[in-house]
Amino acid sequence: MRVSLKDVAAHAGVSIKTVSNVVNNYQHVTPAMRERVQRSIDALGYQPNLAARHLRKGRTGIIALALPELGNPYFAELTASVIDAASQHDYIVLLDHTGGSRDQELLVSQGFRARVIDGLILSPIELRTEDLRDRDQDVPLVLLGERDYDLPYDHIAIDNVAAARDAVRHLIELGRREVAFIGARRDRSEPAQLRVRGWREELTAAGLRADEGLVAAVDGWGHADGARAMRHILDSGRRPDAVFAYNDPMAIGAMRVLHERGLRVPEDIAVVGFDDVIEGRFGAVTLTSVSPDKAAIGRLAVESVLARLGDNAPAPRRIWADYQLVERESTLGRPGAATP
Amino acid sequence: MRVSLKDVAAHAGVSIKTVSNVVNNYQHVTPAMRERVQRSIDALGYQPNLAARHLRKGRTGIIALALPELGNPYFAELTASVIDAASQHDYIVLLDHTGGSRDQELLVSQGFRARVIDGLILSPIELRTEDLRDRDQDVPLVLLGERDYDLPYDHIAIDNVAAARDAVRHLIELGRREVAFIGARRDRSEPAQLRVRGWREELTAAGLRADEGLVAAVDGWGHADGARAMRHILDSGRRPDAVFAYNDPMAIGAMRVLHERGLRVPEDIAVVGFDDVIEGRFGAVTLTSVSPDKAAIGRLAVESVLARLGDNAPAPRRIWADYQLVERESTLGRPGAATP
DNA sequence: CACGGCGTGTATAACGTTGTAAAACTTGAG
DNA sequence: CTCAAGTTTTACAACGTTATACACGCCGTG
Numbered sequence: 001m002r003v004s005l006k007d008v009a010a011h012a013g014v015s016i017k018t019v020s021n022v023v024n025n026y027q028h029v030t031p032a033m034r035e036r037v038q039r040s041i042d043a044l045g046y047q048p049n050l051a052a053r054h055l056r057k058g059r060t061g062i063i064a065l066a067l068p069e070l071g072n073p074y075f076a077e078l079t080a081s082v083i084d085a086a087s088q089h090d091y092i093v094l095l096d097h098t099g100g101s102r103d104q105e106l107l108v109s110q111g112f113r114a115r116v117i118d119g120l121i122l123s124p125i126e127l128r129t130e131d132l133r134d135r136d137q138d139v140p141l142v143l144l145g146e147r148d149y150d151l152p153y154d155h156i157a158i159d160n161v162a163a164a165r166d167a168v169r170h171l172i173e174l175g176r177r178e179v180a181f182i183g184a185r186r187d188r189s190e191p192a193q194l195r196v197r198g199w200r201e202e203l204t205a206a207g208l209r210a211d212e213g214l215v216a217a218v219d220g221w222g223h224a225d226g227a228r229a230m231r232h233i234l235d236s237g238r239r240p241d242a243v244f245a246y247n248d249p250m251a252i253g254a255m256r257v258l259h260e261r262g263l264r265v266p267e268d269i270a271v272v273g274f275d276d277v278i279e280g281r282f283g284a285v286t287l288t289s290v291s292p293d294k295a296a297i298g299r300l301a302v303e304s305v306l307a308r309l310g311d312n313a314p315a316p317r318r319i320w321a322d323y324q325l326v327e328r329e330s331t332l333g334r335p336g337a338a339t340p
Numbered sequence: 341m342r343v344s345l346k347d348v349a350a351h352a353g354v355s356i357k358t359v360s361n362v363v364n365n366y367q368h369v370t371p372a373m374r375e376r377v378q379r380s381i382d383a384l385g386y387q388p389n390l391a392a393r394h395l396r397k398g399r400t401g402i403i404a405l406a407l408p409e410l411g412n413p414y415f416a417e418l419t420a421s422v423i424d425a426a427s428q429h430d431y432i433v434l435l436d437h438t439g440g441s442r443d444q445e446l447l448v449s450q451g452f453r454a455r456v457i458d459g460l461i462l463s464p465i466e467l468r469t470e471d472l473r474d475r476d477q478d479v480p481l482v483l484l485g486e487r488d489y490d491l492p493y494d495h496i497a498i499d500n501v502a503a504a505r506d507a508v509r510h511l512i513e514l515g516r517r518e519v520a521f522i523g524a525r526r527d528r529s530e531p532a533q534l535r536v537r538g539w540r541e542e543l544t545a546a547g548l549r550a551d552e553g554l555v556a557a558v559d560g561w562g563h564a565d566g567a568r569a570m571r572h573i574l575d576s577g578r579r580p581d582a583v584f585a586y587n588d589p590m591a592i593g594a595m596r597v598l599h600e601r602g603l604r605v606p607e608d609i610a611v612v613g614f615d616d617v618i619e620g621r622f623g624a625v626t627l628t629s630v631s632p633d634k635a636a637i638g639r640l641a642v643e644s645v646l647a648r649l650g651d652n653a654p655a656p657r658r659i660w661a662d663y664q665l666v667e668r669e670s671t672l673g674r675p676g677a678a679t680p
Numbered sequence: 681c682a683c684g685g686c687g688t689g690t691a692t693a694a695c696g697t698t699g700t701a702a703a704a705c706t707t708g709a710g
Numbered sequence: 711c712t713c714a715a716g717t718t719t720t721a722c723a724a725c726g727t728t729a730t731a732c733a734c735g736c737c738g739t740g
Binding site: 002047049050051052054055060061062069070071072073075076077079080083092093094095096097116138222223227249252253255256259278279281282283284285 | 342389390391392394395400401402409410411412413415416417419420423432433434435436437451456478562563567589592593595596599618619621622623624625
C-alpha cells in the first residue's frame with residue numbers, strides 16, 4: 001500500500017499541509033517541526049504521488065524528445081546529453097521516434113503526446129515550415145536542426161551552410177576538384193538542402209563547377225542509403241575525387257562501396273562525413289567529419305524548453321551551436337598520394 | 341485554456357459523468373446521447389487530462405526502459421522495438437540510461453522513477469543477483485539479458501552460453517585453434533561471464549585449451565575498449581588466430597587495431613562479434629556476429645511488463661528469445677587463405 | 681498592558697477524472 | 711392505469727496534492 005501525505009500527517013500528529021510544506025521545503029517551518037515530520041516521512045517511506053502533484057500544479061515534469069531515428073549514433077549521443085541536462089532540472093525525458101516521416105513529425109508537433117508533456121524538443125527531417133506555422137498548441141516547442149525560415153520557435157542548430165562550406169573547402173584545399181554530394185533528399189528535407197547549398201556555394205566560390213550530376217538523392221539516411229548513392233554515382237560513369245556525405249553513416253556506407261570497387265580512400269577519393277559519430281573513428285580508414293557540439297545542443301535545447309514554461313517566456317531565438325571539422329585518415333593527403 | 345469534462349458537460353447540457361461515459365465508451369449510453377455529447381466534444385476540442393485520469397485510476401500509462409548506454413546501436417534498435425510494442429498497447433516509453441554502473445542500476449531498480457511509471461524494463465550490466473533479491477517495489481520489473489540465478493522476475497534473453505558456443509564452434513570449424521575472448525569484465529558482469537563460459541566450454545569440448553591468457557578484461561563496452569583489449573593481447577606477445585568479442589563495437593575496435601598492426605582479417609585473424617549492429621555490415625571487412633532477435637525481445641519485454649499489471653499476474657518466467665549466427669567476411673575462409 | 685505585525689501551523693477548497701449508488705426515466709405486463 | 715423490472719443518467723465522493731485564507735502564538739513597541 002502506498003503511503004500518502006495523510007498517513008504521514010497522522011503519524012506525525014500534524015496537518016497534511018504541514019507535511020506538504022516540509023516536503024516542498026517551504027520556508028516557514030521551524031527546525032523542530034521539520035525534523036519531526038521528516039522522521040515520520042522516513043519511517044513510513046513516503047514518496048510523493050506525481051500524478052496528484054501534476055494534477056494540482058498543471059505540470060508533469062516530463063519533456064519529450066522526438067527524433068527521426070535512434071539507430072544513428074548521433075541521435076543516441078544527443079539523447080544522452082538531453083537526458084543529462086533534463087535531470088539537472090528534475091525533469092524526465094520521454095523519447096519518441098518519428099522515423100523521419102512528415103506525418104509522424106506533424107503528429108508529434110501537433111501534440112500527439114501533449115497531454116503528458118510539459119515541453120517538446122523536436123528534430124524534424126521532412127517537416128515543412130508551413131506545417132509548423134499553424135501549429136495550435138500551448139506546449140512549448142524547441143526545434144533542433146536548422147530551418148530556413150523564421151518561425152516563432154526556438155531553433156538550436158549549427159550553421160549547416162557554413163559547416164558544409166568548411167567541409168568542401170577542406171576538400172578543395174587538398175586539391176580535389178570533383179566533389180560529389182551524397183544525401184540530397186528527393187523530398188527536399190531542409191537540413192539536407194542547406195548542406196547541398198553549402199556544397200554549391202563553396203565550389204562556386206572556388207571557381208569550380210558545382211556539377212549537379214554529382215549530387216545523389218536518397219530516401220533514407222543510413223549506411224545502406226549512402227552505399228546506394230555511391231554506387232549510383234559510380235555506375236553513372238562519374239569518377240569524383242572526393243565525396244561529402246550528409247552524415248557519417250552514409251559516408252561509411254559510401255566508403256564500403258569504394259572499397260568493394262577497389263577505389264582507395266583517400267588516395268583516389270577523399271571522404272568527409274557529418275556528425276562525427278564514434279563509429280567513424282574505428283573503421284579501416286578513419287573518417288573526417290563535421291563535429292557538432294552535441295553536449296551543448298542538448299543542454300541548450302533543455303534550457304530553452306524549460307525557459308518557455310514560466311510566464312516570462314523570452315522571444316523565440318535562433319541559437320547557434322558550435323562545431324568543428326575533425327580531420328582524419330579519409331582526407332589525409334593530396335589526390336593519388338599514398339597514405340603516410 | 342484547457343477544456344475539461346465540465347466544460348463539455350455544460351456545453352452539451354448533460355452531467356459530467358455522461359460525458360465521461362461517452363469518452364470511455366461505456367455501454368449504457370443511447371446513440372442519440374452519444375452523438376450529442378460527441379458533437380460538444382468535437383466542438384470544444386476536448387482532450388482528457390491524463391494526470392487526473394492517472395490519479396484516479398492509479399496508472400500512468402508509462403513504462404520505463406533503462407539501458408546501459410544508448411550509444412551502442414544494439415540498444416537503439418531495441419529501444420525502437422520497445423517503443424513500437426508499447427504504443428500498440430497505448431503505452432508510452434520513458435527512457436533512462438544507467439551508464440551500466442551498478443549504482444545507477446540499483447537506483448533505477450529500486451524505483452528511482454517508480455512514482456511515474458507503471459512498469460520497468462531493465463537491461464542490467466553490473467547489477468548483482470543479490471541486489472535484486474531484496475528489491476522492495478510494487479512496480480513490475482522485467483529484466484533483459486540473461487541472469488545466472490533464479491529471481492522472481494521475468495527474464496528475457498537469448499541463451500548467451502549457447503550463442504557464445506556457436507560463435508566459437510564456427511571459428512573452430514574454420515580451423516582456428518587459438519581463440520581470444522575480448523570483453524570479460526573485471527567487475528564480473530554476468531552477461532560477460534556467461535559468454536566467457538560459452539567460450540571456455542566450447543574450446544574444451546573441442547579438445548582445445550581454453551587459454552585464460554587470451555581473455556582480455558575491459559572496463560567499458562565501446563569501440564575504444566575493444567581496441568584497448570586487442571592491443572593488450574598483441575602487446576603481450578600472443579598471436580591468436582581468432583577473436584570472439586563481447587559485442588560488435590568492441591569487435592570493430594579490435595579490427596581497427598589489427599588493421600593498424602598489419603594483420604589481415606580474416607586471413608590472419610578471424611573475428612566474431614555479438615549483437616549484429618548495422619555498422620558491422622559496412623566496414624571494409626564486414627563482421628560475422630551473433631544476431632539476437634531484437635524485435636521479439638522488445639515485444640516480449642513489453643508484453644511481460646503489461647501482463648504483470650493486472651491482478652492475475654503470471655508466475656515469473658525465463659523467456660528465451662531467438663538468435664542466429666550471421667556469417668560475413670570477418671570469418672570467411674580458413675587461416676591464411678586469401679579472401680575470395 | 682493593549683496592539684499591530686510577523687512567523688508558524690491548520691482547515692478547506694480546488695485540480696479533472698472515474699466508481700458507486702441512487703434517481704430518473706422507459707418499457708411491458710397485469 | 712399501475713407497478714415492477716430494466717435501462718439510462720445523475721449526484722457525489724473519492725484519488726493525493728498544493729494554494730488560499732485564516733487562526734494562533736509570540737514578540738516588540740507605543
